Amino acid sequence: xxxxxxxxxxxxxxxxxxxxxxxxxxxxxxxxxxxxxxxxxxxxxxxxxxxxxxxxxxxxxxxxxxxxxxxxxxxxxxxxxxxxxxxxxxxxxxxxxxxxxxxxxxxxxxx
Amino acid sequence: xxxxxxxxxxxxxxxxxxxxxxxxxxxxxxxxxxxxxxxxxxxxxxxxxxxxxxxxxxxxxxxxxxxxxxxxxxxxxxxxxxxxxxxxxxxxxxxxxxxxxxxxxxxxxxxxxxx
Numbered sequence: 766x767x768x769x770x771x772x773x774x775x776x777x778x779x780x781x782x783x784x785x786x787x788x789x790x791x792x793x794x795x796x797x798x799x800x801x802x803x804x805x806x807x808x809x810x811x812x813x814x815x816x817x818x819x820x821x822x823x824x825x826x827x828x829x830x831x832x833x834x835x836x837x838x839x840x841x842x843x844x845x846x847x848x849x850x851x852x853x854x855x856x857x858x859x860x861x862x863x864x865x866x867x868x869x870x871x872x873x874x875x876x
Numbered sequence: 877x878x879x880x881x882x883x884x885x886x887x888x889x890x891x892x893x894x895x896x897x898x899x900x901x902x903x904x905x906x907x908x909x910x911x912x913x914x915x916x917x918x919x920x921x922x923x924x925x926x927x928x929x930x931x932x933x934x935x936x937x938x939x940x941x942x943x944x945x946x947x948x949x950x951x952x953x954x955x956x957x958x959x960x961x962x963x964x965x966x967x968x969x970x971x972x973x974x975x976x977x978x979x980x981x982x983x984x985x986x987x988x989x990x991x
Contacts, residue, residue: 797978799979801982806987807984807985808880808966808982808983808984808985809919809966809968809982810982811979811981814979855918855919859978859980862924862931862932862978863909863921863924863932863934864909864911864919864921864968864980865921866911866918866919866920867918868917868918869916869917869918
């Protein structure tokens, strides 16, 4: 069975500060990993995905994530937070059929 | 290029009723998945349809059923509604290609409220 665990249901940062959202995965086979963002009353938008090509994955809006097999982690980072980054972020893993999501991390950006 | 569309946007039903939600996949996509997202939680996988058949199912009761049409659009039906079925129902579409990680594109969702 595959699953992801997001550490921290809420993260608060100041505008311009580093954003770090944590995700650990469990999978019996090499995983496909994703980060999605959800703004209020909207669906999910893909930020980036890992499909075994490169361990450092760059996504939209300045986000990136690094796949670390030894730590079973896929943490999401952004060097400088912007007010528009405030949203709910979900880490997900798939085996090409169903996609399993974490519980989500709500990011708050303070001015 | 239209993305994934869902209808209706909002729906209010009472306990015991039945509901049908609809989804049109992104152009060129052939696989549709449905998710339930309760308030404050991550999406939970309900089932996936490919070639008009249910290919995989999550841990949901038989009250949840679906259908995929030849044009790849899909319906989610929920019978005997319970208060706990109140949630945002998300449809996602993807293209069946091995090795791509099957990136899923999500619709805006249907907000179902059961009173």
